[in-house]
Amino acid sequence: MSLYAEQILKIDTENAFKIGPCIAEVEKQGRPVIKCNLGEPDFDLFDYIRTAIKAQIDQGNTHYCDPQGVINLRQAVAKQMQTMRGLDVSADHVVIFPGGKPPIWMTQQAYLNPGDEVIYPSPAFPIYESVIPVCGGVPVPLHLKEEQGFSFTGEELAGLITPKTKMIFLNFPSNPTGGVATETQLQSIAAVIRDKCDENVRVFSDEIYEYIVFDDKKHLSIASLPEMQQRTIVVSGTSKTFSWTGGRMGWAVFPTVEEARFFKNLNINLFSCVPPYNQEAAAVALSAPQREAAVAKMVQTFQQRRDVVVAGLNAIDGIHCVNPSGAFYVFPNISGVCERIGAIEAFAKLPAEIQAKSSPSTLFQLFVLFKHQLAAMDRNSFGRIGSAGQHYLRLSIATDLDSLKEGLNRLATAAEDRQGFAAFMQEGRHFC
Numbered sequence: 001m002s003l004y005a006e007q008i009l010k011i012d013t014e015n016a017f018k019i020g021p022c023i024a025e026v027e028k029q030g031r032p033v034i035k036c037n038l039g040e041p042d043f044d045l046f047d048y049i050r051t052a053i054k055a056q057i058d059q060g061n062t063h064y065c066d067p068q069g070v071i072n073l074r075q076a077v078a079k080q081m082q083t084m085r086g087l088d089v090s091a092d093h094v095v096i097f098p099g100g101k102p103p104i105w106m107t108q109q110a111y112l113n114p115g116d117e118v119i120y121p122s123p124a125f126p127i128y129e130s131v132i133p134v135c136g137g138v139p140v141p142l143h144l145k146e147e148q149g150f151s152f153t154g155e156e157l158a159g160l161i162t163p164k165t166k167m168i169f170l171n172f173p174s175n176p177t178g179g180v181a182t183e184t185q186l187q188s189i190a191a192v193i194r195d196k197c198d199e200n201v202r203v204f205s206d207e208i209y210e211y212i213v214f215d216d217k218k219h220l221s222i223a224s225l226p227e228m229q230q231r232t233i234v235v236s237g238t239s240k241t242f243s244w245t246g247g248r249m250g251w252a253v254f255p256t257v258e259e260a261r262f263f264k265n266l267n268i269n270l271f272s273c274v275p276p277y278n279q280e281a282a283a284v285a286l287s288a289p290q291r292e293a294a295v296a297k298m299v300q301t302f303q304q305r306r307d308v309v310v311a312g313l314n315a316i317d318g319i320h321c322v323n324p325s326g327a328f329y330v331f332p333n334i335s336g337v338c339e340r341i342g343a344i345e346a347f348a349k350l351p352a353e354i355q356a357k358s359s360p361s362t363l364f365q366l367f368v369l370f371k372h373q374l375a376a377m378d379r380n381s382f383g384r385i386g387s388a389g390q391h392y393l394r395l396s397i398a399t400d401l402d403s404l405k406e407g408l409n410r411l412a413t414a415a416e417d418r419q420g421f422a423a424f425m426q427e428g429r430h431f432c
């Protein structure tokens, strides 16, 4: 008898968390690591939100609450959806979750029948691909191209839609690429969905980085386009916008009130409710007049760091990096480095069972961590299917500028260290 259910063993993971013990191993040797692995803003929680949480706890708001979410937060989300995206929604369309991540699994559980196809971008947040087979779905990756700023057109999407397509995941601004779709791209994507998809196909628009856009660009949602609100679940939360990852506060706005009620019942079955003191503070976070300046300051800091890091990466021989328009990641192409230091050659010589868990960019990622004390993520960490031959790293810029500059120095040194790489391969660390 097997211990675990067959279905759950199909699950993958988010390596940005999994790499933690490897970082700890290096630091235990007294060699501090520059951590560009985690997707979490490095700022303190904004003061006005901290004050609101404390006030809620002092008022004793620490009991169970409405499983759909407290009315103040649902109203604040609905209002933000109206003003920022022009959506015709009320608090009844909104459901609160413990973070932006849980709806990824819960929606697939709710909408997929066995064999239904799920289209999702690749590279992308790894949880999309991880959960699809667990929910009985068939993963259909839409490979993003560097030459198109890591976005895609309606035409490319059209080629993947079949009568079995049930969900389509979108994520702009994107993790890991920082890609942001233009209005024209979104319009062409929406036109294809309207034209080729049944009305019960759901678009999951992950807009968790909605406020983190650079160069005075504005966030655009596919739900704002004609006839798209009725097919789209818009998901966001407080983790990135308010540097509040530990608050575990996310929301989804559903196309119909009936679907929102359905998810309320899933919440009842799963976790009953999300902490009410955090929810009330999240309502303040979204609605208070302090929001605009606090978020703008953070975004400006990210933009300054992006400018330094992208220029630094492009100065390294064998690396080229697209300028991201949003989020707080850079996603450099490291093909030239993998070639030069021998990672592609070394990978080709590995046994098939090790190759299945690794890649040339994984080998370089581990080398950079263990020998040059810089933690970054490899390409495989953002969707494995069809990623062979793509050589990228993701660096999070949610670290102070001095550390980022030192990280660039370490990367530049590692990129030339062919001998060091050969010695590292002898040690046999091929995955984390």
Ligand SMILES: Cc1ncc(COP(=O)(O)O)c(C=O)c1O
Pocket (backbone or CB within 6 Å): 039, 098, 099, 100, 101, 102, 125, 171, 174, 175, 206, 208, 237, 238, 239, 240, 245, 248, 249, 250
């Ligand atoms: C694209 C994307 N969606 C969802 C999440 C999950 O956010 P949360 O921490 O609110 O669960 C993340 C976090 O990294 C993300 O990058």
